[in-house]
Amino acid sequence: MIKKIKDYKLENVYKKIINGERITVSEAKEIYNCPDPKVIGYLAHLVRKKLHSNITTYVLNQHINYTNICVNRCKFCAFSREKDQDGAFELTISQIKRKIEENINEPIREIHIVGGCHPHFGLDYYVDMIKELKRLRPNATLKCFTAVEIHHIAKISNLSVKDVLIKLKHAGLDMMPGGGAEIFDSEIRRKICPEKISGEKWLEIIETAHSLGIKTNCTMLFGHIESVEHRIHHLDKLRRLQDKTNGFICFIPLPFLTKNSRLKIKNEISGIEKLKTIALARIMLDNIPHIKSYWIMLGLKLAQAALYFGANDFDGTVVEEKIGHMAGATSPNVLARKELEDMITGCGFKPVQRDGLFRFVSQ
Numbered sequence: 001m002i003k004k005i006k007d008y009k010l011e012n013v014y015k016k017i018i019n020g021e022r023i024t025v026s027e028a029k030e031i032y033n034c035p036d037p038k039v040i041g042y043l044a045h046l047v048r049k050k051l052h053s054n055i056t057t058y059v060l061n062q063h064i065n066y067t068n069i070c071v072n073r074c075k076f077c078a079f080s081r082e083k084d085q086d087g088a089f090e091l092t093i094s095q096i097k098r099k100i101e102e103n104i105n106e107p108i109r110e111i112h113i114v115g116g117c118h119p120h121f122g123l124d125y126y127v128d129m130i131k132e133l134k135r136l137r138p139n140a141t142l143k144c145f146t147a148v149e150i151h152h153i154a155k156i157s158n159l160s161v162k163d164v165l166i167k168l169k170h171a172g173l174d175m176m177p178g179g180g181a182e183i184f185d186s187e188i189r190r191k192i193c194p195e196k197i198s199g200e201k202w203l204e205i206i207e208t209a210h211s212l213g214i215k216t217n218c219t220m221l222f223g224h225i226e227s228v229e230h231r232i233h234h235l236d237k238l239r240r241l242q243d244k245t246n247g248f249i250c251f252i253p254l255p256f257l258t259k260n261s262r263l264k265i266k267n268e269i270s271g272i273e274k275l276k277t278i279a280l281a282r283i284m285l286d287n288i289p290h291i292k293s294y295w296i297m298l299g300l301k302l303a304q305a306a307l308y309f310g311a312n313d314f315d316g317t318v319v320e321e322k323i324g325h326m327a328g329a330t331s332p333n334v335l336a337r338k339e340l341e342d343m344i345t346g347c348g349f350k351p352v353q354r355d356g357l358f359r360f361v362s363q
């Protein structure tokens, strides 16, 4: 591999990676343009091994979507509906409670809750939800509401983002998921999600959350109309914010699924391009500890391959997933703990259970 690195004139970035130095935006482009994807995978794997050795983490988690009614209607989103449209749903707190109770005998350590920007739900709905979840699942990390939802809750409740976050944290919110980041570039955003908050606003809300001690994840939706440069600039913005706040725990690369989207593109990007993008994220995000291989969006086989392209986390059992599956994901809806562990060991890694904040769980 060293010979190939030399052949492709990547010795300089190789040395920087070995020495733990930051890769610049222009070097990131050089890496991505390397014609041999194995070289990119190798470089990302060096970083992954240095940070996490042979460990691949997973979590026993449950996803709940409380509504898909959304005022935004982003073009790429196959999940959202108008209020009276076929397939629209909204859950009461009692219905959410029942979903938790149905799985109460499972030792779940993370509850992941996201939904649409509902036109009528006020802050009380979200506070009551968090309080009830905390009561039912005191040992699980409550990872709820993206920056986009927080902005919407603040707007509809006539409060500042900061006040909403303080109230939710007080009710029991532990951390926030990383959704809604999409691609930060304003021109791309105008085409794929014109009504959604800007990239700058997303970063500002996350910075506020971090300043209040609320850790978050972060994401990037890629493989639609954006260029590789847009991806690289997106990753650069994430690592710049992380330099300031150190509040990101995990980056989740989300490949765009074309099947049920109103945003029409000719071809879904190749599996290799997905792997290269994950690898590039691992190389660039030198200050974000974890990279997730999200099997729901990648599919099980590619998610396993991603463990050799920089990813060190395999997400979790999930229980019920709607967003990716409404977009056309063909992955299963749920995985048993044994299946997760077998998939990780089958790739040559050691599975270790974590909670939502990536703290190891002793078994």
Ligand code: SF4
Pocket: 070, 071, 072, 073, 074, 077, 078, 079, 080, 115, 116, 117, 148, 193, 196
């Ligand atoms: S991506 Fe989120 S904000 Fe956009 S339409 Fe879908 S649910 Fe609403």
